Amino acid sequence: MLRLDTRFLPGFPETLKAHAEALKAAQEALLAKRRDPQNMLGWIDLPEDTETLREIRRFREANPWVEDFVHIGIGGSSLGAMALEAAFRQSGVRFHYVDHVEPEPILALLRTLDPRKTLVHAASKSGSTAETLAGLLVFLDWLKAHLGEGWRRHLVLTTDPKKGPLRAFAEREGIRAFAIPENVGGRFSVLSPVGLLPLAFADADLEALLMGARKANEQALSPLEANLPLKTAFLHHLHRHLPVHVFMVYSERLKHLPAWFVQLHDESLGKVDREGRRVGTTALPALGPKDQHAQVQLFREGPLDKLLTLVVPEAPTEDLLLPEVEGLEEAEYLFGKGMFQLLKAEAEATYRALAEAGQKVYALYLSEVSPYAVGWLLQHLMWQTAFLGELWGVNAFDQPGVELGKRLTFALLGRPGYEGLADGSMEKQM
Amino acid sequence: MLRLDTRFLPGFPETLKAHAEALKAAQEALLAKRRDPQNMLGWIDLPEDTETLREIRRFREANPWVEDFVHIGIGGSSLGAMALEAAFRQSGVRFHYVDHVEPEPILALLRTLDPRKTLVHAASKSGSTAETLAGLLVFLDWLKAHLGEGWRRHLVLTTDPKKGPLRAFAEREGIRAFAIPENVGGRFSVLSPVGLLPLAFADADLEALLMGARKANEQALSPLEANLPLKTAFLHHLHRHLPVHVFMVYSERLKHLPAWFVQLHDESLGKVDREGRRVGTTALPALGPKDQHAQVQLFREGPLDKLLTLVVPEAPTEDLLLPEVEGLEEAEYLFGKGMFQLLKAEAEATYRALAEAGQKVYALYLSEVSPYAVGWLLQHLMWQTAFLGELWGVNAFDQPGVELGKRLTFALLGRPGYEGLADGSMEKQM
Numbered sequence: 081m082l083r084l085d086t087r088f089l090p091g092f093p094e095t096l097k098a099h100a101e102a103l104k105a106a107q108e109a110l111l112a113k114r115r116d117p118q119n120m121l122g123w124i125d126l127p128e129d130t131e132t133l134r135e136i137r138r139f140r141e142a143n144p145w146v147e148d149f150v151h152i153g154i155g156g157s158s159l160g161a162m163a164l165e166a167a168f169r170q171s172g173v174r175f176h177y178v179d180h181v182e183p184e185p186i187l188a189l190l191r192t193l194d195p196r197k198t199l200v201h202a203a204s205k206s207g208s209t210a211e212t213l214a215g216l217l218v219f220l221d222w223l224k225a226h227l228g229e230g231w232r233r234h235l236v237l238t239t240d241p242k243k244g245p246l247r248a249f250a251e252r253e254g255i256r257a258f259a260i261p262e263n264v265g266g267r268f269s270v271l272s273p274v275g276l277l278p279l280a281f282a283d284a285d286l287e288a289l290l291m292g293a294r295k296a297n298e299q300a301l302s303p304l305e306a307n308l309p310l311k312t313a314f315l316h317h318l319h320r321h322l323p324v325h326v327f328m329v330y331s332e333r334l335k336h337l338p339a340w341f342v343q344l345h346d347e348s349l350g351k352v353d354r355e356g357r358r359v360g361t362t363a364l365p366a367l368g369p370k371d372q373h374a375q376v377q378l379f380r381e382g383p384l385d386k387l388l389t390l391v392v393p394e395a396p397t398e399d400l401l402l403p404e405v406e407g408l409e410e411a412e413y414l415f416g417k418g419m420f421q422l423l424k425a426e427a428e429a430t431y432r433a434l435a436e437a438g439q440k441v442y443a444l445y446l447s448e449v450s451p452y453a454v455g456w457l458l459q460h461l462m463w464q465t466a467f468l469g470e471l472w473g474v475n476a477f478d479q480p481g482v483e484l485g486k487r488l489t490f491a492l493l494g495r496p497g498y499e500g501l502a503d504g505s506m507e508k509q510m
Numbered sequence: 511m512l513r514l515d516t517r518f519l520p521g522f523p524e525t526l527k528a529h530a531e532a533l534k535a536a537q538e539a540l541l542a543k544r545r546d547p548q549n550m551l552g553w554i555d556l557p558e559d560t561e562t563l564r565e566i567r568r569f570r571e572a573n574p575w576v577e578d579f580v581h582i583g584i585g586g587s588s589l590g591a592m593a594l595e596a597a598f599r600q601s602g603v604r605f606h607y608v609d610h611v612e613p614e615p616i617l618a619l620l621r622t623l624d625p626r627k628t629l630v631h632a633a634s635k636s637g638s639t640a641e642t643l644a645g646l647l648v649f650l651d652w653l654k655a656h657l658g659e660g661w662r663r664h665l666v667l668t669t670d671p672k673k674g675p676l677r678a679f680a681e682r683e684g685i686r687a688f689a690i691p692e693n694v695g696g697r698f699s700v701l702s703p704v705g706l707l708p709l710a711f712a713d714a715d716l717e718a719l720l721m722g723a724r725k726a727n728e729q730a731l732s733p734l735e736a737n738l739p740l741k742t743a744f745l746h747h748l749h750r751h752l753p754v755h756v757f758m759v760y761s762e763r764l765k766h767l768p769a770w771f772v773q774l775h776d777e778s779l780g781k782v783d784r785e786g787r788r789v790g791t792t793a794l795p796a797l798g799p800k801d802q803h804a805q806v807q808l809f810r811e812g813p814l815d816k817l818l819t820l821v822v823p824e825a826p827t828e829d830l831l832l833p834e835v836e837g838l839e840e841a842e843y844l845f846g847k848g849m850f851q852l853l854k855a856e857a858e859a860t861y862r863a864l865a866e867a868g869q870k871v872y873a874l875y876l877s878e879v880s881p882y883a884v885g886w887l888l889q890h891l892m893w894q895t896a897f898l899g900e901l902w903g904v905n906a907f908d909q910p911g912v913e914l915g916k917r918l919t920f921a922l923l924g925r926p927g928y929e930g931l932a933d934g935s936m937e938k939q940m
Contacts, residue, residue: 126574141794155803177664179800180762181856183830183849183881203733205711211799214832214852221833245840252837253876266803323753323815324792332610343804350808360812370609372915373585373696374773380782380911382790385753400613400643403651407682411643413925419613422644422923426611427919436914449614484866485802488859493852495843 081295082456083394084308085443086315096314100304106470109311111301120477123462127269127293127455132258133286136273138279139236139256143406146199148187149281152175153203153274154177156266157238160341160458163279163336164270164289168451171283194411199281203274205260207244210489238273254393262364265477267343268462271455281311283450292455300463307461312389314364316464317471319387319440320361326379326388328366330427331449334391338365343462348465350481352473368392369426376430380437388434388441391457394428395448402485406407425499435465511725511884513824514738516684516745516863517714526744535902537740541731550907552693553892555803556701557723558765562688563716566703569666569686570710576629579711580619580647583704585694587668589773592710592887593766598714598881605708606807617649625656629711630665633704637674640919649697666704695907696890697773699883714887715881716780722885729895737892742819742874746894747901749817749870750791756809756818758796760857761879768795769889774924779897779909789902791817798822799856806860810867818864818871821887822857823906825878826850 086092091304095102113119151161158179165175175187200219204212223231232255239246241259258273260266271277271293276286276493284496299308332460342363350360366375368390379386399418405411414422427443434441446453489503516522526533528661543549581591588609595605630649635640655663662685671674671689680687688703690696699705701723706716729738746755757771772793780790798820809816826848834845844852855875862872876883878925899906921931 108547109554139882154800158800159804163765179717180797181761181849181853182800183826184828185762187828187830188848208802208840208851210844210856214844214849215833217835217838217841217844218849220835220838245838249837262568297578297646323813332612332615339804346805346808346812347803350810350812352811354925358811358813360808362794362808362812362816364792366869367610369611370584370588373639373777374589374769374911375776377790377909377911377916378790380780382751382776382780382792383779383788386792387756395614396920398614398617400617400648405647405650408643408647408650408675410638411647413920413923414640414647415645417923419616419648421643422640422919423611423613425922426640426915426917428922429915432918433915437911479807481807481867482802484810485806485856485859485863488862489855490843492858493843 083445087243111354117263147197157203159340168284169282203238207246241406288451289455292452293459296459313467348476513875518806553698577627587633589770590700599712599714637676678844680706718881719885722882724888726889760798778906
């Protein structure tokens with residue numbers, strides 16, 4: 081479960097109460113949009129989709145031979161899977177993420193893989209993501225070269241239910257292809273097959289994950305008093321003048337979670353609003369305690385321009401006793417303590433030290449690093465982002481700002497239809 | 511080699527010229543400090559230290575049995591090693607980083623390791639870093655339990671040449687211990703044994719790495735026209751009103767480099783200056799092209815509050831031809847192209863799109879992702895940081911802001927001498 085601690089933001093409960101009406105209106109405005117699939121609120125329903133979960137489970141059971149799982153996808157099609165697989169993998173399957181287009185690591189990977197034991201999963205909502213298509217071309221060619229007609233069993237796709245080149249390719253070739261519902265966008269798709277399929281091969285506890293996410297849904301549909309994501313959204317709204325939002329997680333297993341959150345927050349909320357203003361805060365990923373030795377100096381003595389969220393587990397799932405070692409008496413204060421006690425003390429000390437420095441900081445306590453609690457956290461953060469979109473007057477579910485870069489890339493690669501864009505005229509405009 | 515591109519910052523060459531005197535003064539002020547070891551400028555000399563390199567090479571050759579290398583260290587004692595090992599590992603040795611204190615992943619690691627094939631390297635300049643001591647206690651206990659008196663061959667330390675509990679422990683037990691020179695701080699120590707020892711077990715090309723670093727030294731000691739780090743430092747000085755500095759690297763092999771840079775920049779420059787002002791900009795790690803799908807929406811449409819550095823390789827060390835695949839004609843524009851061409855086009859397109867949006871952005875081109883070029887880049891960035899310290903009037907080599915957190919941690923753990931700090935009085939002050 082999740083627990084909010086705002087002990088260093090003293091006026092918060094009263095301020096929250098004072099804004100209850102506006103927050104209720106934001107909640108209602110968001111929920112009213114659920115009726116139209118165009119509004120891309122399908123992520124709310126993913127935790128209830130037990131039918132897809134069953135299909136995915138059957139697919140995993142039908143393929144016990146998999147030893148290496150190559151996940152081709154980028155952005156929303158990889159960050160969530162990577163974060164959860166790193167935290168909750170139980171199986172011996174090795175995961176490889178082709179979420180880039182650098183040739184050397186892909187060549188190195190191909191040299192170590194046995195194609196007969198490898199399953200390739202390519203995920204792209206649109207089916208036309210350049211990086212994903214590039215990776216797919218390489219791995220398809222490799223599978224065909226090594227396995228002949230047998231390649232089809234080694235490829236699985238996740239894409240739009242009807243549209244796009246990956247769907248067309250799957251139908252033409254008879255390849256298994258899971259669906260990202262039409263009304264679910266990439267960065268909100270972690271609980272669709274984009275994330276669930278790799279997690280099934282990790283033997284992660286998917287039921288618990290979805291059960292946790294349903295708890296966040298319950299809260300988000302509740303009145304303000306019980307609505308945790310509406311409260312944390314309001315915390316961000318109150319501090320929107322601070323340019324940097326630090327998302328600092330005290331768990332090594334969740335080391336890839338900040339990157340997932342950065343996309344969710346930045347790509348949803350970094351927008352031009354209805355009045356033409358540039359809005360959004362910049363999410364900064366951080367991990368405790370290691371960033372105490374990297375970023376905390378700046379947080380303590382640098383500019384007071386940050387809102388910090390500390391995500392802190394309250395209990396370990398398994399602890400490790402720190403033994404006594406002769407000759408290392410400097411470490412005597414650690415002898416006999418659980419290692420988790422050190423982790424917890426560091427989180428608490430950092431929390432206090434940041435508040436003492438005058439930074440705005442709150443904590444989100446996670447009962448433990450379990451699929452249930454983390455499923456709850458992920459869905460909580462998606463709700464927080466959606467509520468913030470309402471409060472900031474932006475559409476949290478599009479990404480118009482990435483178009484120019486895509487078109488320029490096509491132009492530079494000489495793709496027909498994009499001529500003229502890459503002729504250097506932009507430099508002249510500068 | 512490194513090449514600076516400021517094509518979207520049109521007035522820059524003239525502005526640079528106008529500030530030549532002040533920059534020369536900053537350079538001279540920094541170099542004058544080299545005479546006093548207290549000023550911690552020993553990192554300048556590390557690339558010339560061939561004697562230490564020879565010792566490390568001999569140690570590596572004397573231990574060909576190592577299959578798993580456990581690196582215990584945090585912050586400056588792990589980030590550089592991790593970044594370079596990920597980029598340049600040639601050996602089959604598996605690397606494991608204990609740069610945290612979460613019990614579960616450590617327990618999981620211990621269950622997979624064979625102590626007879628494992629070398630444990632604990633690195634801490636002071637020798638008293640809590641996280642490093644905690645990890646060391648656990649691994650020492652484990653080695654002793656499995657190997658009896660043989661444990662000594664499986665542990666190696668890197669610490670202060672004379673002081674601190676790790677040095678004392680090494681002398682008492684007869685353990686091999688490499689030295690971080692007294693005048694080298696953690697975040698500037700990557701080219702000391704902290705980084706070189708693990709890299710020797712990775713069979714990375716250490717000569718080339720140091721040779722590249724010497725090129726950065728040459729430039730940094732040159733007059734302004736040939737002094738690349740002084741120029742990039744000035745770029746940051748010019749844009750110091752922008753709160754966020756994005757460090758975006760277009761290389762998957764260099765995926766851990768931004769985290770190393772974040773510590774270098776934030777912990778060196780996030781300080782209270784001589785006039786009592788809080789200075790520093792917040793470094794934001796980013797990787798291309800994946801962050802085009804995560805952060806670029808914000809960079810394009812969100813607030814114009816960023817200075818961005820794009821680090822872009824100019825050539826691959828090995829390329830991969832994108833094959834033609836029937837049925838995937840959507841990807842026709844990629845057929846027959848080198849994968850690196852896509853990577854390069856994406857970097858160039860993003861560069862133009864960010865400038866078009868009105869963000870301040872410049873590029874640093876890296877001839878290729880090689881130890882020589884990356885050694886040059888690392889040392890360049892250390893010089894840039896040191897010059898910026900002069901320009902901003904802060905000591906780039908201390909970290910006073912992390913003290914309170916450490917003391918509060920000790921208090922919460924009941925370490926003698928820290929009583930009273932953790933009694934909750936801080937909360938009352940808020």
